[in-house]
Amino acid sequence: MRVDQTAVDIFARRHRYRPVEALPWIAAFAAYALFPSYLPLGAQILATILFALSADLVLGYAGIVTLGHAAFFGTGAYTAGILAANGWGEPISGLLAAGVVAALVGLASGCIVLRTTGLTLLMQTLVVATLLYELANKASRFTGGDDGLQGMVVWPIFGLFRFDMFGRTAYVYCLAVLFICWYLARRIVHSPFGRSLTGIRENVRRMHAIGAPVARRQLVIYTVSAGLAGISGALIAQTTAFVGLSFLNLERSGSVLIMLILGGVGRLYGAFIGVPLYMIAQNRFSEIEPVYWYFWIGLLMVIVVVVARGGVLGLVERLRR
Amino acid sequence: MTALPLETRGLCKSFGALTVADAIDFRLEPGARQALIGPNGAGKTSFVELVTGNLRPSAGHILIGGGDVTALPQAARVKRGLARTFQISALFRRLSALENVTLAIAERDGVAGDLLRPAGRHRRIIEEGFALLETLGLAEDALRPVSALAYGRQRLIEIAVALGLSPKALLLDEPAAGVPSSETGLIISVIERLPADIAVLIIEHDMDLVFRLARRITVLVQGRILVEGPPDMIAADPRVRQVYLGERERR
Numbered sequence: 001m002r003v004d005q006t007a008v009d010i011f012a013r014r015h016r017y018r019p020v021e022a023l024p025w026i027a028a029f030a031a032y033a034l035f036p037s038y039l040p041l042g043a044q045i046l047a048t049i050l051f052a053l054s055a056d057l058v059l060g061y062a063g064i065v066t067l068g069h070a071a072f073f074g075t076g077a078y079t080a081g082i083l084a085a086n087g088w089g090e091p092i093s094g095l096l097a098a099g100v101v102a103a104l105v106g107l108a109s110g111c112i113v114l115r116t117t118g119l120t121l122l123m124q125t126l127v128v129a130t131l132l133y134e135l136a137n138k139a140s141r142f143t144g145g146d147d148g149l150q151g152m153v154v155w156p157i158f159g160l161f162r163f164d165m166f167g168r169t170a171y172v173y174c175l176a177v178l179f180i181c182w183y184l185a186r187r188i189v190h191s192p193f194g195r196s197l198t199g200i201r202e203n204v205r206r207m208h209a210i211g212a213p214v215a216r217r218q219l220v221i222y223t224v225s226a227g228l229a230g231i232s233g234a235l236i237a238q239t240t241a242f243v244g245l246s247f248l249n250l251e252r253s254g255s256v257l258i259m260l261i262l263g264g265v266g267r268l269y270g271a272f273i274g275v276p277l278y279m280i281a282q283n284r285f286s287e288i289e290p291v292y293w294y295f296w297i298g299l300l301m302v303i304v305v306v307v308a309r310g311g312v313l314g315l316v317e318r319l320r321r
Numbered sequence: 322m323t324a325l326p327l328e329t330r331g332l333c334k335s336f337g338a339l340t341v342a343d344a345i346d347f348r349l350e351p352g353a354r355q356a357l358i359g360p361n362g363a364g365k366t367s368f369v370e371l372v373t374g375n376l377r378p379s380a381g382h383i384l385i386g387g388g389d390v391t392a393l394p395q396a397a398r399v400k401r402g403l404a405r406t407f408q409i410s411a412l413f414r415r416l417s418a419l420e421n422v423t424l425a426i427a428e429r430d431g432v433a434g435d436l437l438r439p440a441g442r443h444r445r446i447i448e449e450g451f452a453l454l455e456t457l458g459l460a461e462d463a464l465r466p467v468s469a470l471a472y473g474r475q476r477l478i479e480i481a482v483a484l485g486l487s488p489k490a491l492l493l494d495e496p497a498a499g500v501p502s503s504e505t506g507l508i509i510s511v512i513e514r515l516p517a518d519i520a521v522l523i524i525e526h527d528m529d530l531v532f533r534l535a536r537r538i539t540v541l542v543q544g545r546i547l548v549e550g551p552p553d554m555i556a557a558d559p560r561v562r563q564v565y566l567g568e569r570e571r572r
Binding site: 007008010011012013014015016187188190191192193194195196198199202203205206207208209210211212213214217220 | 444
């Protein structure tokens with residue numbers, strides 16, 4: 001049996017790191033040095049990248065279309081927030097607790113919603129987020145309800161690094177957490193499990209026909225993704241010392257999809273492009289046009305859908321060919 | 322006696338008043354080259370869906386390798402050695418040919434649930450996948466996306482993906498459907514060269530292909546087995562000529 005080593009080698013090397021993958025991290029360090037007055041916004045962007053990255057795992061890789069990813073983002077945020085408002089402000093353990101609770105909510109809701117597909121699935125994810133929203137609204141004794149959760153006290157990281165008013169600690173903290181989660185997500189995507197998710201996205205009928213336990217795989221990635229979304233919510237809660245109902249609303253679920261689509265879905269790095277693009281544009285537009293800034297976001301979206309299917313990364317891919 | 326790769330006993334399926342499988346007793350011997358033919362609406366496709374587990378039978382039993390799988394889902398039947406191809410290609414179109422095959426091999430070997438090791442580290446699987454493509458003459462297409470290949474070659478990848486599962490029984494659902502006649506020869510020669518230990522059941526309309534490949538033919542009419550036997554017997558059977566071959570001559 002002669003095996004052509006070149007084709008096999010190329011295929012076997014796909015998971016190796018390429019130089020271009022260092023770009024987001026170089027950009028993040030450069031932003032820290034160049035824009036010291038924008039670090040609080042930068043920290044928000046980094047945490048939201050993690051949120052979009054978690055959405056990419058389910059939408060871009062497993063092909064599960066969801067309109068309720070804020071459910072996990074908000075669950076994580078409230079978990080970390082309630083801990084910090086009730087005397088446990090240690091950030092790392094708060095983050096882990098947020099991830100675990102959000103993952104459990106993902107597992108429980110995934111057991112139900114993943115039985116369906118298409119529009120039904122979309123509505124069910126929406127329902128889960130809405131239920132949690134109303135739950136947070138009603139349980140105002142714990143969540144602060146409509147006023148939001150007040151009185152969070154987040155302790156210094158490792159007892160050493162206090163969250164400063166310039167957002168330096170917050171920025172570095174978010175960057176470090178994002179890096180760890182990105183590393184995890186990247187490993188998953190390039191694992192045999194990750195490849196099989198791509199198979200499910202591309203042709204679920206064939207995945208059944210080759211004997212793949214499709215439902216179990218989807219549930220696993222849904223749970224992992226919910227956990228990562230929970231961590232991103234907790235990051236924003238801890239760095240802004242606030243959680244409100246908007247952490248759970250439909251706009252949150254929808255805007256993360258818009259950011260992801262802007263950058264490019266199913267490519268792991270779409271989040272790293274789409275989120276900064278959206279959030280910086282939002283920041284600029286809302287300064288210039290405080291009322292109408294959504295119009296410009298909408299216009300940007302129309303342009304992407306019409307001329308740049310696959311988002312910015314899709315455009316780059318086509319230009320390179 | 323070795324267990325039969327595939328067997329059905331009294332297999333029935335009806336949708337309301339429409340009966341698509343009527344007490345089918347079917348046997349596929351080890352190493353068989355068998356064809357399932359019948360006019361349109363005879364229940365061939367339903368038979369495939371029943372056997373693979375996409376449809377639940379109304380009554381009767383399905384056995385793979387001697388074990389009853391009637392209550393088992395599709396994935397469990399695949400694990401026991403039943404693989405199929407699709408009449409209309411159902412591939413991972415945007416993925417490379419090699420990836421299509423390695424996904425199947427990874428499922429077979431039970432490593433596809435592996436979450437943390439890079440897929441590229443499972444080198445044995447990639448080498449096996451490439452060797453499989455090579456035996457089907459698809460080596461130079463290994464890294465190209467399936468959607469970029471000619472349809473005839475896509476049909477071969479259908480077969481390659483199924484072979485990646487190392488099946489004991491292989492159902493080929495109209496393997497040459499939609500392929501221009503200039504490329505049918507390629508598909509026939511691939512099927513002719515399939516490993517002798519795999520039992521092959523071809524569900525097919527194309528009579529030339531059936532009579533070239535099958536050593537045994539089952540004729541299905543209105544959900545029932547009308548007759549079964551070697552090709553010359555089938556060709557000479559007046560009932561078959563009437564319901565099927567006759568129909569074809571008239572066309």
